Amino acid sequence: MAQEPRVHSGVQRATSTWESQRSFDELGRPLRDITFCVVDLETTGGSAEGGSMITEIGAVKVRGGELxxxxxxxxxxxxxxxxxxxxxTGITNGMVSDAPPIESALPAFLEFAAGCVLVAHNAPFDVGFLRYFAEQQGRPWPTFEVLDTARLARRVITRDDAPNCKLSSLAKAFGSATTPNHRALQDARATVDVLHGLMERLGGLGVHTLEELQTFSSRVSTAQRRKRHLAEALPHAPGVYLFRDDRARVLYVGTSRDLRTRVRSYFTASETRSRIGEMVGIATVVDGIECATALEAEVRELRLIAEHKPRYNRRSRFPEKVHFIKLTREPWPRLSLVRRVLDDDADYLGPFSSKKTAEKCLAALHDTFPIRQCSDRIARDPGGPAGGRTPCVLAEMDRCLSPCDGSVDAATYAAVVRQLRDTLLRRPDEVVEAINARMAALADDERFEEAGVHRDRLAAFVRAAARTQRLAALTRCPEVVAARHEDDGRWAVHVVRHGRLAAAGVIPPGADAHAFVTTLRQSAETVRPGPGPVPAASAEETEKVLRWLESPGIRLVDVDGEWTCPVAGATRHLAVHDAVNQSRLSLVPFADRRGLAPVHRPAR
Structure with missing residues (x-):
């Protein structure tokens, strides 16, 4: 007769003093309210995918120290x-001959563990086996949260506590009443005692919730955890948070879809960056700004970082420190690297956050178009081309049309400039084709390093041209109103003017959508267009707005102006260069073997 799984119920107390700690912080889910199902398996080997099978399942269910x-x-x-x-294990073929198969045992265990947080010592092993056989049976895997006592112990236990983090060593260190013996139920009971011992130790360090337990790290100081009350007044809503010091100076600005949960993580262990730990140690106040939508929160974050320039934010602090490539408006136009855009009817490419990248892009254009590179002012001779000067080295190399010595007439030079302007604004094919041909020739000659230089120049140009064309398209529109149906069933609405987010809102349930949008537009920020193609916001802000506008499910409510990008623009070339860059990032340099497995050679 097949053996049936044994399930015991009871209310006896587990042998742990953890239950006496009742002053739990209500941030997160208190550990006293969590039902844990501690599980252990015995198997025929180490890999379910490799054919190993489960021979025994043992589990113990506890809550608040009660069995x-x-x-x-x-x-x-x-x-x-x-x-x-x-x-x-002591489990023989004879012992399992009448036992139920995994098709019967697994459903019984899943019913026992339903609604619990699964706990195991080396959880990837045990949970991996259970999930594998659930998939084999076509059974949906429940959305268990999983806690690994081995992983947690490695963050808590020192060499003075135990020689290692094996279950037997930890059971001895915590004085478990059960000695692990490679039988599933005995090992699960020992794991319960280890779990309670870890909780008791961490309770003294301010860890009182499941979230804090799951993310605990010894790198987070006790003083840092004691500041978790700073998150109590924040809402569970999207928004921006500002850490301030005792003089109200902004130390750090961040954003989240859930302000309270995100800020709370700074005081547990989800945030272990050393400089952020230093920031939390200085902070005395956390201010929250609730936002209607996640996009509004992201935009506010950028604006606040630019305004306050917090020393613990590394990105977006200096949006004004950018570069542009300018095609000048003068008798003999040239390309120039400039720091800002003027309302001078010139053509601009950018912005570039890095001068080095701007210089690569500039080199790509000079490689293709032989316009002058000198910064001299050259007057146009009313009777013909400019003259009277000595040509430069670039002219002798046929890389400059050399208007300075009269080598080119104004009409020919203007035709080249028109091609260049068309490349910047509409169609980059001439640069792409010219540099691709040059790279191919260099590769045929095995001059791969030189070919790589041209590849990087071309990539810098394509990305800059695509970015400029996309930003300029939205910037030209006095107003774009768009809406999207969010996951919570409500409609998020944004008003964008000249590339700047002017208003954001969420239509309340049952409200008149048309009236809501009209009111939102009337209350939106007045935005004046920026000079030339530059948006009336930072490029980073407008790119965030663009990503939202281009996301699935967007409905355009109204567009004032024409929001279009060139069909033959630079965006269609991006995929190739992004793929090349991604493949380069995935390579492991020969000089850096940290990502490679060690090589073992036999002794001679």
């Missing part, structure tokens, strides 16, 4: 148990 029930069953693996496994 709620136990589960134990042998499992018929339908295969011989290897001798060394039988010696290790």
């Amino acid at each position: 709620l029930g136990e589960f134990q069953t042998l499992v018929n693996p339908r295969a011989e148990i290897p001798a060394f496994i039988a010696v290790l």
Whole structure:
């Protein structure tokens, strides 16, 4: 007769003093309210995918230090148990011959564990086996949260506490009443005592919720955890948070879809960057700004970082420190690297956050178009081309049309400039084709380093041209109103003017959508266009707005102006260069073997 799984119920107390700690912080889910199901498996080997089978399941259910029930069953693996496994576990072929198969044992265990947080010592092993056989049976895996006592112990236990983090060593260190013996229920009972011992130790360090327990790290100081009350007044809503010091100076600005949860993580262990730990140590106040939508929060974050320039923010602090490539408006136009855009009817490419990248892009254009590179003012001779000067080295190399010495007439030079302007604004094919041909020739000659230089120049140009064309398209529109149906069933609405987010809102349930949008537009910020193609906001802000406008499910409510990008523009060339860059990032340099496995050679 097949053995049935044994399930025991009871209310007896587990042998731990953890239950006496009742002053739990209400941030997150208090540990006293969590039902844990501690599970352990015995198997015929180390890999379910490799053919190993489960031979025993043992589990203990606890909450608040109370034992709620136990589960134990042998499992018929339908295969011989290897001798060394039988010696290790004491489970023999005869013992499992009448046991239920995994098709019966697994559903019984899942019913026992329903609604619990799964706990295991080396959880990837045990949970991996259970998930594998659930998939084999076509059974949906429940959305268990999982806690690994081995991983947690490695963050808590020192060499003075135990020689290692094996279950047997930890059970001894915490004085478990059960000695692990490679039988599933015994090992699960020992793991319960280890779990309670870890909780008791961490309770003294301010860890009182499941979230804090899951993310605990010894790198987060006790003083840091004691500041978790700074998150109590924040809402569970999207917005921006500002850490301030005792003089109200802004130390750090961040954003989140859930302000309270994100800020709370700074005081547990989700945030372990050393400089952020230093910032939290200085902070005395956390201010929250609730926003209607996640996009509004992201935009506010950028604006606040630019305004306050917090020393602990590394990105977006100096949006004004950018570069542009300018095609000048003068008798003999040239390309110039400038720091700002003027309302001078010139053509601009950018902005570039890095001068080095701007210089690569400039080199790509000079490689293709032989316009002058000198900064001299050259007057146009009313009777013909400019003259009277000595040509430069670039002219002798046929890389400059050399208007300075009269080598080119104004009409020919203007035709080249028109091609260049068309490349910047509409169609980059001439630069792409010219540099691709040059790279191919260099590769044929095995001059790969030189070819790589031209590849990087071309990539810098394509990205800059695509960015400029996309930003300029939205900037030209006096107003764009768009809406999207969000996950919570409500409609998020944004008003964008000249590339700047002017208003954001969420239509309340049952409200008149048309009236809401009209009111939102009337209350939106007045935005004046920026000079030339530059948006009336930072490029980073407008790119965030663009990503939202281009996301799935967007409905355009109204567009004032024409929001269009060139069909033959630079964006169509991006995929190739992004793929090349991604492949380069995935390579492991020969000089850096940290990502490679060690090589073992036999001794001679």
